[in-house]
Amino acid sequence: MEREAVVSDGDAVQGPRALHRIGVTVSGLKPGTEGDVIGREQWNAIHARRTEGVSVSAIAREFDLDRKTVRGCLRQHAWRPYRREKSAETVLDAHRAWLLERAPQVRYSARILYQELCAQRGFAGSYETVKLAVRPLRAQASLAALTQCRFETAPGEQAQVDWGQITVQLGGQRSKVHVLVMTLGYSRRAYAEGFVHERMGDLLAAHEHAFAHFGGRCECLLYDRMRTVVLGTESDADGERRPRLNATFAAFADYWGFVPRLCRPYRAQTKGKVESGVKYVKRNFVPGRTFADLDDFNRQLALWQADIADLRIHGTTHQRPIDRFADEAPALVPTAGQASFLQAMVRSRVVADDWLVSIDGNRYSVPFGLIGQTVEVVRVGGSWLIRHRGRLVAEHPVLAGRAQLSVCPQHGPGAAMRNARQRHAGRPAASGGDNGLWAVPDDLAVEVRDLALYDSLFQTGACPDGQQEVA
Numbered sequence: 001m002e003r004e005a006v007v008s009d010g011d012a013v014q015g016p017r018a019l020h021r022i023g024v025t026v027s028g029l030k031p032g033t034e035g036d037v038i039g040r041e042q043w044n045a046i047h048a049r050r051t052e053g054v055s056v057s058a059i060a061r062e063f064d065l066d067r068k069t070v071r072g073c074l075r076q077h078a079w080r081p082y083r084r085e086k087s088a089e090t091v092l093d094a095h096r097a098w099l100l101e102r103a104p105q106v107r108y109s110a111r112i113l114y115q116e117l118c119a120q121r122g123f124a125g126s127y128e129t130v131k132l133a134v135r136p137l138r139a140q141a142s143l144a145a146l147t148q149c150r151f152e153t154a155p156g157e158q159a160q161v162d163w164g165q166i167t168v169q170l171g172g173q174r175s176k177v178h179v180l181v182m183t184l185g186y187s188r189r190a191y192a193e194g195f196v197h198e199r200m201g202d203l204l205a206a207h208e209h210a211f212a213h214f215g216g217r218c219e220c221l222l223y224d225r226m227r228t229v230v231l232g233t234e235s236d237a238d239g240e241r242r243p244r245l246n247a248t249f250a251a252f253a254d255y256w257g258f259v260p261r262l263c264r265p266y267r268a269q270t271k272g273k274v275e276s277g278v279k280y281v282k283r284n285f286v287p288g289r290t291f292a293d294l295d296d297f298n299r300q301l302a303l304w305q306a307d308i309a310d311l312r313i314h315g316t317t318h319q320r321p322i323d324r325f326a327d328e329a330p331a332l333v334p335t336a337g338q339a340s341f342l343q344a345m346v347r348s349r350v351v352a353d354d355w356l357v358s359i360d361g362n363r364y365s366v367p368f369g370l371i372g373q374t375v376e377v378v379r380v381g382g383s384w385l386i387r388h389r390g391r392l393v394a395e396h397p398v399l400a401g402r403a404q405l406s407v408c409p410q411h412g413p414g415a416a417m418r419n420a421r422q423r424h425a426g427r428p429a430a431s432g433g434d435n436g437l438w439a440v441p442d443d444l445a446v447e448v449r450d451l452a453l454y455d456s457l458f459q460t461g462a463c464p465d466g467q468q469e470v471a
Helices: 016-021 040-051 056-063 067-075 093-106 110-120 127-147 200-214 247-256 268-285 294-307 321-331 413-424 451-460
Strands: 158-170 173-184 190-195 220-223 230-235 241-245 259-262 347-350 356-359 362-365 374-380 383-388 391-397
Touching: 040 056, 040 067, 056 067, 093 110, 093 127, 110 127, 158 268, 158 294, 173 200, 173 268, 173 294, 190 200, 190 268, 190 294, 200 247, 241 247, 247 259, 268 294, 347 356, 356 374, 362 391
Parallel strands: 158 220, 220 259
Antiparallel strands: 158 173, 173 190, 230 241, 347 374, 356 362, 374 383, 383 391
């Protein structure tokens, strides 16, 4: 009676040769390692055929294996699965810790890592070695990005802030607009506003406009490491390195009472809510629109936020941001009763030789007698008020843009000379402004003599101070 082959369930009984397809095969291995990768059922079949007295050569032909593989299989008293041998030490092992830390910072670029290894760490290996080492790290990071858990916050707990750059048509010309977006973490309601630059004044003004728009602020605000927020790192009392906030921004945060938090380096996805908000503005608001100027851009942007952005069904919350905002609004810290930081901040300026002071990139005149003196500047509404020793000496409307000049003729030396002559002649000096605002203070007034005095003195040879002229 012919013996049947032993096969697994579901395999057709086609004789021993069919079993060479059973088990695991691994391509690209070194010669002589096939015996280690023979499947369990194939291993049993080979031993069964040998028990029947079939020669090694015949078994090798039946199973389409090398004779050395068959002998190695027969020497094994029990089947064991294949285990990859531990790889030999490579020239990269000494740099493994550095590689694990540096790779995410350069976005897993094998070329950059290889260049830095050679230039900074004396690496003597090849680029291929680095590339093979980086490949599993990149794959692991990609998998982690797909499986990372979304961070949700309670109402009023956190808002995220970021800039985005958009190229649009302003007055028929292609112009770059810098849009600041603040997104509330819970409701996903956002405020956006366009600016010409990303300077400190723009950043702080956008914050205050956003607070007014929401009717309050969150407990903490999250930023990336923009220069207007953080200026690097410093050591604390324990010697640990910590971010060093821009002094003006730190004063702004203290004034409004929120806690600024920073994303970890190279982890901008931490503020993914506002990143999505910036993309939404770019993809939904901008296409197909033209704008007369920046003011028109912001008018259209405000209407779009009210009519479209606030009323859409959000892809993550599956609710309208304006509806979730109803739950978040009571948790915000009210800001309506607090004056603007920009207006409350007193700035000290030294009057230049051209009797001008510089404020936010523009220059404004003060009475020329104050040259070299320190004045205090404060913004009230749309005007700059300039005081010297508590006395108001100048007032100018706030200029838009930068490199602009606002000069009042009554501040110049000519006006002071005319006023002095009028006082000398016993006539009241012209104020040139409301309540004598533009007049030079009496303690800084310049004495002006009549020119006829000099003619008479020239004829007598006397000096103006009463002394005789020295030959």
